[in-house]
Amino acid sequence: MTTLAPEPTGVSRAPMIAFIFKKALISALVALVLFSLMIGIRTEAGPTGQLIYWTRFGDLAAMVAIVFGGSIVMELLRHWWGPVGTVRIMPPSAQNALALLRRAVAPILLIFTVLVPVIFYDQRYILDLGILVLTYVMLGWGLNVVVGLAGLLDLGYVAFYAVGAYSYALLATNFGLSFWICLPLAGILAALWGVMLGFPVLRLRGDYLAIVTLAFGEIIRLVIINWESLTGGPNGVSGIPRPTLFGIPLTPGDDGLAARLGIEFSPTHRIVFLFYLILALALLTNWVTIRLRRLPIGRAWEALREDEVACRALGINTTTTKLTAFATGAMFGGFAGAFFATRQGFISPESFTFQESALVLAIVVLGGMGSQLGVALAALGMIGGFELFRGLEQYRMLVFGIAMVLLMIWRPRGLIGHRAPTLFLKQAQAISSDLAGEGRG
Amino acid sequence: MSADCILMVDHLSMRFGGIVAVNDLSFDAERRKITALIGPNGAGKTTVFNCITGFYKPTAGTMRIAHETGAEIRLERLNDFRISKQARVARTFQNIRLFPGMTVLENLMVAQHNALMLASGLTFLGLIGAPSWRSAEKRAIDQAKLWLERIALLDRADDAAGNLPYGDQRRLEIARAMCTEPVLLCLDEPAAGLNRRESAALSELLLSIRADHGSSILLIEHDMSVVMEISDRVVVMDYGQKIAEGAPRDVRDDPKVIAAYLGADEQEAIAVMESGT
Numbered sequence: 001m002t003t004l005a006p007e008p009t010g011v012s013r014a015p016m017i018a019f020i021f022k023k024a025l026i027s028a029l030v031a032l033v034l035f036s037l038m039i040g041i042r043t044e045a046g047p048t049g050q051l052i053y054w055t056r057f058g059d060l061a062a063m064v065a066i067v068f069g070g071s072i073v074m075e076l077l078r079h080w081w082g083p084v085g086t087v088r089i090m091p092p093s094a095q096n097a098l099a100l101l102r103r104a105v106a107p108i109l110l111i112f113t114v115l116v117p118v119i120f121y122d123q124r125y126i127l128d129l130g131i132l133v134l135t136y137v138m139l140g141w142g143l144n145v146v147v148g149l150a151g152l153l154d155l156g157y158v159a160f161y162a163v164g165a166y167s168y169a170l171l172a173t174n175f176g177l178s179f180w181i182c183l184p185l186a187g188i189l190a191a192l193w194g195v196m197l198g199f200p201v202l203r204l205r206g207d208y209l210a211i212v213t214l215a216f217g218e219i220i221r222l223v224i225i226n227w228e229s230l231t232g233g234p235n236g237v238s239g240i241p242r243p244t245l246f247g248i249p250l251t252p253g254d255d256g257l258a259a260r261l262g263i264e265f266s267p268t269h270r271i272v273f274l275f276y277l278i279l280a281l282a283l284l285t286n287w288v289t290i291r292l293r294r295l296p297i298g299r300a301w302e303a304l305r306e307d308e309v310a311c312r313a314l315g316i317n318t319t320t321t322k323l324t325a326f327a328t329g330a331m332f333g334g335f336a337g338a339f340f341a342t343r344q345g346f347i348s349p350e351s352f353t354f355q356e357s358a359l360v361l362a363i364v365v366l367g368g369m370g371s372q373l374g375v376a377l378a379a380l381g382m383i384g385g386f387e388l389f390r391g392l393e394q395y396r397m398l399v400f401g402i403a404m405v406l407l408m409i410w411r412p413r414g415l416i417g418h419r420a421p422t423l424f425l426k427q428a429q430a431i432s433s434d435l436a437g438e439g440r441g
Numbered sequence: 442m443s444a445d446c447i448l449m450v451d452h453l454s455m456r457f458g459g460i461v462a463v464n465d466l467s468f469d470a471e472r473r474k475i476t477a478l479i480g481p482n483g484a485g486k487t488t489v490f491n492c493i494t495g496f497y498k499p500t501a502g503t504m505r506i507a508h509e510t511g512a513e514i515r516l517e518r519l520n521d522f523r524i525s526k527q528a529r530v531a532r533t534f535q536n537i538r539l540f541p542g543m544t545v546l547e548n549l550m551v552a553q554h555n556a557l558m559l560a561s562g563l564t565f566l567g568l569i570g571a572p573s574w575r576s577a578e579k580r581a582i583d584q585a586k587l588w589l590e591r592i593a594l595l596d597r598a599d600d601a602a603g604n605l606p607y608g609d610q611r612r613l614e615i616a617r618a619m620c621t622e623p624v625l626l627c628l629d630e631p632a633a634g635l636n637r638r639e640s641a642a643l644s645e646l647l648l649s650i651r652a653d654h655g656s657s658i659l660l661i662e663h664d665m666s667v668v669m670e671i672s673d674r675v676v677v678m679d680y681g682q683k684i685a686e687g688a689p690r691d692v693r694d695d696p697k698v699i700a701a702y703l704g705a706d707e708q709e710a711i712a713v714m715e716s717g718t
Contacts, residue, residue: 302543317522318521431543
């Protein structure tokens with residue numbers, strides 16, 4: 001029997017390689033035809049108006065070679081990363097190693113993150129970057145509830161970030177409330193705004209919902225700019241109190257943390273404290289989201305993304321289900337906003353433009369809608385990548401655009417293209433995102 | 442009607458602009474019985490279903506559900522999700538509407554949403570993992586397992602619903618509807634696309650649902666073998682109106698019904714029948 005049954009991977013690998021070569025050859029041929037005139041022959045008007053031309057066959061050959069090689073690389077990557085069910089050229093041992101690595105990514109990442117302030121204690125730049133990345137991880141996880149789980153496309157997420165930031169800034173500067181009282185208040189206020197946004201847009205679906213949420217984000221920003229008596233208008237709010245360690249300020253004074261612990265004061269203490277604060281907030285977001293997914297409300301969110309009509313037929317109140325998704329996502333955005341305000345010490349409407357919404361949404365989409373790990377990786381890649389390519393200056397956006405296009409070609413459902421079931425009888429099986437709905441409303 | 446009825450539809454009409462989809466339709470469905478609604482394509486059967494299950498607001502008429510407690514609920518006054526939640530009417534769809542990206546088990550858990558929502562203390566008790574929530578969740582899983590066993594899908598509980606074969610998806614949708622613990626189960630063409638063996642299994646399942654759960658079933662079906670085998674009463678519709686009603690055998694021999702199905706008028710149908718016998 002075994003001799004009759006062909007070894008599946010061995011047999012299917014050979015035609016696959018032939019296929020890739022064929023495809024690469026065709027690409028190279030197309031490139032040759034296209035570039036032979038564009039690059040191979042250069043024409044210009046001469047000094048007396050006549051046409052002069054010269055050939056650049058070297059450049060042409062290089063271009064065609066790049067297309068040929070690139071095409072092979074792209075196909076190979078596509079087969080390694082491709083959706084479940086395609087024949088993979090990679091040997092099984094490498095696949096097993098990859099699977100193991102994939103499972104270890106989250107714990108390794110978490111341990112590394114916890115150790116970042118220890119390892120990079122002297123490098124303020126890295127600590128600041130870490131705080132920035134974690135802020136976006138948290139925002140991504142918050143938006144993931146709305147977009148990834150409930151399938152409601154929200155383009156105005158920055159509005160809740162702004163509400164949270166201004167809530168803390170105004171409550172702290174006007175009433176002298178401490179950060180730890182303002183943090184839940186900022187979350188509640190943002191959630192309230194989430195519900196207020198949710199009510200009028202509940203009937204809208206898909207593109208229409210996206211447009212209204214986009215407008216909502218802009219409205220909040222314009223209100224902040226124009227309501228000068230309250231928000232200070234374009235000048236923003238300054239002198240926002242720094243957070244304290246449950247009442248103990250992180251200042252060089254006698255009542256500061258350093259003096260109490262009997263260690264020498266260093267401004268890095270505050271940065272490290274902020275780092276762990278945002279890490280704790282982000283992990284709280286993650287924990288709550290994972291918990292919610294396993295509760296009826298979380299399952300209802302995902303069911304809503306899959307099929308709203310079926311939800312209604314099962315007696316699920318789609319209105320409150322959508323509103324809770326909006327409110328939960330907004331609450332986390334509010335927390336992140338309060339943290340942003342206390343970290344910066346100064347906020348202005350410029351920090352809450354549409355670009356922020358787009359960035360957070362890009363993180364969620366790139367990460368793989370609904371996947372917590374994917375969102376964290378995408379935030380790290382996007383925000384970290386922005387910094388990494390700072391040297392490229394104006395080409396930075398170009399590089400990013402290309403990277404995103406390539407990623408969407410290879411992984412159209414995001415970095416983590418699987419949905420993990422919320423409960424199981426025997427064995428949890430990852431569900432390919434091709435089956436899961438993207439949400440239409 | 443003196444019989445114990447669960448659903449009473451009176452003078453139901455549904456118009457879409459100038460088109461009259463359902464015209465002054467009245468019928469009853471008896472408790473713990475299987476009532477079939479049949480008729481040629483476009484007769485308005487699914488429109489009736491959509492009215493009963495709250496997806497359409499009827500233009501005129503009343504639909505009442507009588508619970509065993511004696512409470513009577515006017516369906517036309519409830520909107521979408523309340524029909525399932527309060528009137529306890531569950532339905533399936535002509536084109537299957539499962540949650541394809543969720544597992545089979547998750548599909549059945551979503552169906553128990555309202556009960557579980559209460560048990561989880563509107564999420565707050567569940568978030569802190571209260572023991573009462575844990576036991577409620579366990580009961581819900583047991584309930585889901587029970588149904589999976591009945592539809593013979595227990596070994597596929599952890600598979601994505603969208604990966605199931607067509608016949609299994611049909612049965613899963615029925616099980617999901619039953620997980621809402623309805624008093625009336627409305628099935629829109631449950632045997633569509635099933636082979637002979639699968640539709641026989643479906644008939645058995647529906648009969649056992651009626652016997653074991655005391656559920657009443659309202660059924661739209663084109664597969665006459667299923668209709669004749671399991672239904673206690675048949676209502677025939679054509680052009681939005683009721684043209685016949687009665688026991689399956691009587692309806693089958695009714696010349697009006699045959700005329701409607703063959704697209705001929707009544708006299709011709711009688712002629713055809715007489716020449717045939």
